[in-house]
Amino acid sequence: MPLDHRRLRGPEESQPPEVWAAAAGAGGAAAAEEEEAAAAAAAEEARDPCALRPLFARAGLLSQAEGSAYVELGGGTKVLCAAWGPREAAAEPGGGAAAGGRLVCEFRRAPFAGRGPRAAAGREAEREAAAALREALEPAVRLARYPRARLAVSALLLQDGGSALAAAVSAAALALADAGVEMYDLAVGCALCRPPGAAAAWLLQPSEPEERRAAARLTVALLPSLNQVSGLLGGGQGGPPDSWAQALRLGLDGCHRLYPVLRQSLLRAARRRAAPSTA
Amino acid sequence: MASVVLSEAEKLYIVHGVQEDLRVDGRGCEDYRCAEVETDVVSNTSGSARAKLGHTDILVGVKAEMGTPKLEKPDEGYLEFFVDCSANATPEFEGRGGEELGTEIANTLYRIFSSESCVDLKSLCINPREHCWVLYVDVLLLECGGNLFDAISIAVKAALFNTRIPKVRVLEDEEGSKEIELSDDPYDCIRLNVDEVPCVVTLSKIGYRHVVDATLQEEACSLASLLISVTSKGALTCMKKVGKGSLDPESIFEMMETGKRVGKSLHTSLQKILDEEESLGTTRQKVGFLG
Amino acid sequence: MAPPARYCVPGERLCSTGEASAGSGTYTRHGFIFASLAGCLEKRNEESGLPVVSVVRDAESQLLPDVGAVVTCKVCSINSRFAKVHILYIGSTPLKSTFRGTIRREDIRATEKDKVEVYKSFRPGDIVLAKVISLGDAQSNYLLSTAENELGVVVARSEAGAQMVPISWCEMQCPRTHTKDFRKVARVQPEFLQT
Numbered sequence: 001m002p003l004d005h006r007r008l009r010g011p012e013e014s015q016p017p018e019v020w021a022a023a024a025g026a027g028g029a030a031a032a033e034e035e036e037a038a039a040a041a042a043a044e045e046a047r048d049p050c051a052l053r054p055l056f057a058r059a060g061l062l063s064q065a066e067g068s069a070y071v072e073l074g075g076g077t078k079v080l081c082a083a084w085g086p087r088e089a090a091a092e093p094g095g096g097a098a099a100g101g102r103l104v105c106e107f108r109r110a111p112f113a114g115r116g117p118r119a120a121a122g123r124e125a126e127r128e129a130a131a132a133l134r135e136a137l138e139p140a141v142r143l144a145r146y147p148r149a150r151l152a153v154s155a156l157l158l159q160d161g162g163s164a165l166a167a168a169v170s171a172a173a174l175a176l177a178d179a180g181v182e183m184y185d186l187a188v189g190c191a192l193c194r195p196p197g198a199a200a201a202w203l204l205q206p207s208e209p210e211e212r213r214a215a216a217r218l219t220v221a222l223l224p225s226l227n228q229v230s231g232l233l234g235g236g237q238g239g240p241p242d243s244w245a246q247a248l249r250l251g252l253d254g255c256h257r258l259y260p261v262l263r264q265s266l267l268r269a270a271r272r273r274a275a276p277s278t279a
Numbered sequence: 280m281a282s283v284v285l286s287e288a289e290k291l292y293i294v295h296g297v298q299e300d301l302r303v304d305g306r307g308c309e310d311y312r313c314a315e316v317e318t319d320v321v322s323n324t325s326g327s328a329r330a331k332l333g334h335t336d337i338l339v340g341v342k343a344e345m346g347t348p349k350l351e352k353p354d355e356g357y358l359e360f361f362v363d364c365s366a367n368a369t370p371e372f373e374g375r376g377g378e379e380l381g382t383e384i385a386n387t388l389y390r391i392f393s394s395e396s397c398v399d400l401k402s403l404c405i406n407p408r409e410h411c412w413v414l415y416v417d418v419l420l421l422e423c424g425g426n427l428f429d430a431i432s433i434a435v436k437a438a439l440f441n442t443r444i445p446k447v448r449v450l451e452d453e454e455g456s457k458e459i460e461l462s463d464d465p466y467d468c469i470r471l472n473v474d475e476v477p478c479v480v481t482l483s484k485i486g487y488r489h490v491v492d493a494t495l496q497e498e499a500c501s502l503a504s505l506l507i508s509v510t511s512k513g514a515l516t517c518m519k520k521v522g523k524g525s526l527d528p529e530s531i532f533e534m535m536e537t538g539k540r541v542g543k544s545l546h547t548s549l550q551k552i553l554d555e556e557e558s559l560g561t562t563r564q565k566v567g568f569l570g
Numbered sequence: 571m572a573p574p575a576r577y578c579v580p581g582e583r584l585c586s587t588g589e590a591s592a593g594s595g596t597y598t599r600h601g602f603i604f605a606s607l608a609g610c611l612e613k614r615n616e617e618s619g620l621p622v623v624s625v626v627r628d629a630e631s632q633l634l635p636d637v638g639a640v641v642t643c644k645v646c647s648i649n650s651r652f653a654k655v656h657i658l659y660i661g662s663t664p665l666k667s668t669f670r671g672t673i674r675r676e677d678i679r680a681t682e683k684d685k686v687e688v689y690k691s692f693r694p695g696d697i698v699l700a701k702v703i704s705l706g707d708a709q710s711n712y713l714l715s716t717a718e719n720e721l722g723v724v725v726a727r728s729e730a731g732a733q734m735v736p737i738s739w740c741e742m743q744c745p746r747t748h749t750k751d752f753r754k755v756a757r758v759q760p761e762f763l764q765t
Contacts, residue, residue, distance in 0.1 A: 182597075270609055
């Protein structure tokens with residue numbers, strides 16, 4: 001039976017029940033919330049701020065894409081990335097970019113990626129993330145080798161468990177390398193956040209609840225062998241530059257520690273690619 | 280963005296000049312160009328300002344409108360940013376050409392103002408869950424001469440300083456229905472506290488050094504720049520790398536220190552100008568934009 | 571080849587430029603050679619001078635038409651000023667996606683350029699060997715030339731549908747109907763004849 005998709009069978013605006021839960025049961029819910037906050041604070045106490053979440057990376061798993069990678073962080077962030085090698089660039093209105101190639105990045109959140117209601121309004125945030133992704137990857141790719149061509153990367157966030165953009169940067173770099181695109185270096189992403197409170201320390205690779213409550217967030221992308229920062233995006237409650245500098249140092253250290261995992265997965269993919277012909 | 284064509288020799292000249300702390304227009308690496316700020320330039324707004332930084336000219340209008348608070352924050356108003364890259368600035372902005380840059384700038388502004396302490400959003404609430412003030416901040420680029428972000432943030436701060444929101448009272452009758460009453464006195468209005476509103480300082484890496492307030496020519500020589508927003512107390516609220524290149528960690532630390540120093544003095548001089556303008560009141564001679 | 575092949579990832583430092591010279595899939599920076607591809611490391615000894623270090627992927631590499639490359643293309647449309655083609659191969663490597671190119675009238679042959687007529691040189695559907703002379707600017711795409719004896723039409727079909735046989739540098743004949751057609755015929759070099 002054909003469905004009438006244009007007619008909405010529901011209220012025009014739907015709201016997540018969590019918003020109302022807190023206000024409705026002023027006593028019980030508020031207490032529960034407080035308890036939750038206290039529990040979170042206790043967990044924070046217990047958490048080592050320098051601890052990295054376990055990272056799983058695998059390159060070269062999509063059969064149709066030229067290069068692909070999947071990165072999962074312990075705690076539920078799952079990003080799938082696909083990359084396509086040089087293609088003919090469509091005529092640009094601006095022209096100008098004849099000297100080198102263009103890197104086109106896309107970042108998408110699956111509609112069910114986040115907690116709460118099914119988000120369709122994330123378009124603006126997606127575009128910002130895509131721009132940040134491009135900025136983090138551009139210095140890593142040898143675009144001068146691809147005159148008049150277009151390289152495409154698309155990242156799909158399957159589940160947002162915190163540090164999503166950082167995971168996307170790592171996955172996209174892996175996918176590009178897996179596609180055989182010439183690069184100066186891999187890019188490794190790492191996220192940090194600082195919980196509210198004056199003396200709070202920066203936490204490496206925050207989980208989604210930590211990220212939601214955070215007063216400040218920062219995502220760093222590093223080219224580890226060249227020791228160059230390719231991406232930096234952060235904001236939040238003002239802190240003195242020293243605090244941010246400390247965060248940056250911690251983030252860079254995190255990137256350096258993540259790098260071997262990514263490198264291993266890429267080597268494994270390269271071996272797998274080579275295996276059919278040599279063995 | 281508006282682009283200039285530079286030959287290799289011209290680039291080398293600029294890079295070498297920066298190395299010697301002497302820029303093409305005679306400034307040092309940490310000097311701003313001469314800035315002009317004027318508030319209350321458009322009468323149909325709640326607050327407006329125009330900032331001119333060298334050849335960069337920005338007009339900002341703030342309109343306060345009533346809206347419903349966001350669900351997550353029922354007792355706060357909010358700010359909306361729109362950036363219009365008009366074709367006056369450069370022909371590339373014609374049609375949809377400036378859209379991408381416009382959204383990028385707007386996103387950056389949202390990020391800068393995401394910190395809770397920037398503007399007291401609670402004062403914009405009229406009654407929780409139902410009514411609040413929404414400040415629409417419209418940014419118009421009249422001329423692009425490099426360093427857009429800094430000029431925009433100066434203009435936005437000045438416009439917010441200038442913003443006057445009429446006072447309203449909520450009257451509740453016996454049945455519980457609410458009525459909003461606007462104050463009769465046009466001078467009875469809320470002013471925003473802009474002490475904590477940050478300014479953006481963009482540091483462009485040229486050669487081995489970094490400069491603030493780069494001109495278009497200098498921007499063409501720079502592969503990567505660091506954009507940081509600094510409050511008047513020297514706290515950083517936003518940090519972002521822009522451009523195609525990468526930065527090495529040591530220079531980022533240096534840039535943050537420079538940014539803080541420069542940002543603080545920028546705030547001091549801006550506040551001085553704003554207070555001066557305020558004290559002149561209606562006797563002030565208006566220059567008008569592009570004047 | 572030594573059995574434990576070394577694999578590397580982009581950004582890995584391979585050796586200093588004093589020990590070897592950089593081959594494909596590598597770049598040099600601060601006097602060192604770095605890998606720029608994920609693949610297998612290969613060191614080839616040259617008779618003279620330093621060995622060449624390169625990183626190879628045996629999967630098809632990501633090629634782009636470059637100035638001076640000989641490409642195989644298919645004519646998709648012609649008019650009195652130029653022929654539009656799709657580039658299918660670079661040398662003997664097939665491309666994953668086609669690139670559009672243009673052969674202008676004055677680039678069809680080397681002599682008597684003013685007397686050239688496009689429709690007497692190419693027809694849509696012809697397979698042509700050509701050389702890339704420019705990457706073009708913002709508006710145009712790759713510019714190709716067939717102004718050499720070895721470049722031009724290699725495969726063409728007659729109106730009857732049979733594959734035509736070249737009879738001179740400017741004519742081809744249909745083996746079925748014996749009608750003659752004008753083409754800018756390539757003298758195909760023996761090294762390109764594989765099948």
